[in-house]
Amino acid sequence: MPSRRDSHTIQVLLINAQMLNSASMTRDDYDQTLLGGLTSPVKGLQMTRPVVIIDEPHRFARDNKFYRAIQAIQPQMIVRFGATFPDIVEGKGKNKCVRKDYYRRQPQFDLNAVDSFNDGLVKGIDIYYPNLPEEQANNRYIVDSVTAKKLILRRGSKIAEVGVGENLADVDAGFEGSIEYAGSKMLSNDLELEAGMALVPGTFGASYQELIIQDAIDKHFDTEQANFYAAMSQKIMPRVLRP
Structure with a gap:
């Protein structure tokens, strides 16, 4: 969704499938309004004319309730990123055929393992180990x-x-x-x-373990964000913007 204040920025809503498909999204009896007079979250999302980006597309077969919930917000475009896509079964008996549900029957942007590695898009997390006080470290x-x-x-x-x-x-x-x-x-x-x-006994403490886990999570999302930007700029945007 473009920002009204700055045409060079966009607003992003991160939401999971269960939340998007929940009853609270379609209720219209809230006592607060959106965009001037709307009381239904789904209708509010429709008014933004969103572009939907789906992660893990194999979870969103076109005939399941989660994909229908996405269609209910009337997106301008649906972009699906993932290594695996849902299957489509066509025909019956001897004529039965199972194929991947790609848009126009083929991946529009294909980033394979070799290209990912060569372009520095493979996710790797370096774990930071917090320093212990000298007394604990020597124990x-x-x-x-x-x-x-x-x-x-x-x-x-x-x-x-x-x-x-x-x-x-x-x-x-x-x-x-x-x-x-x-x-x-x-x-x-x-x-x-x-x-x-x-x-080292000090490294078995809950607080020490929590610090390591939190740092790993933070670094995971930093790397995910950097790889997303890199993939978009190297692989997708040049083709989208091509005359």
């Missing part, structure tokens, strides 16, 4: 030995034996999150152990 246990039934941890001259089902917090309170030795050289958080590994 580490070495896996002295590990068998299917027993884990031996060593810190300096201190030796700790952990059996199957026993909690690592009994060795050091820094091992938060009820981490147990599950046996078969695995912790209960699915970390596979081997002799010589260093375990």
Whole structure:
């Protein structure tokens, strides 16, 4: 939707299929109005004359309710991005044919794996590991030995034996999150152990794990956005704007 204040910007509404198809989108008894006098969200979207971009198009077969919900907002154009598209079945019996539901029977913009790699559009996330205070960073246990039934941890001259089902917090309170030795050289958080590994209790804390996850999510969306812009500028816009 073009901005009324700035012709060089657009307004974007990010919405999932369930929300677009929900009853709240078609209600018309809201006590607030849109665009001057509309009380139905769907009618408000119709007035913007939107361009709809669909991610994961295989979830939106043309005969399902979600695709019909998209058509209900009367978009000027529907653009589908994805690696997989829904199937269309044509004919019956021996004449039955299954084909991909491409617009005009073929992809309008085809970005294959080789081109994606060569053009730097392959998503890769570098994880940032927050720094621990020096005292926590130096508090580490070495896996002295590990068998299917027993884990031996060593810190300096201190030796700790952990059996199957026993909690690592009994060795050091820094091992938060009820981490147990599950046996078969695995912790209960699915970390596979081997002799010589260093375990730092401070990295098992919930707050530390949350920081790593949040940073990975942020970097994921930054990369998604950059790749989207790059793909649009390199592959799609030149063809759209071509005389």
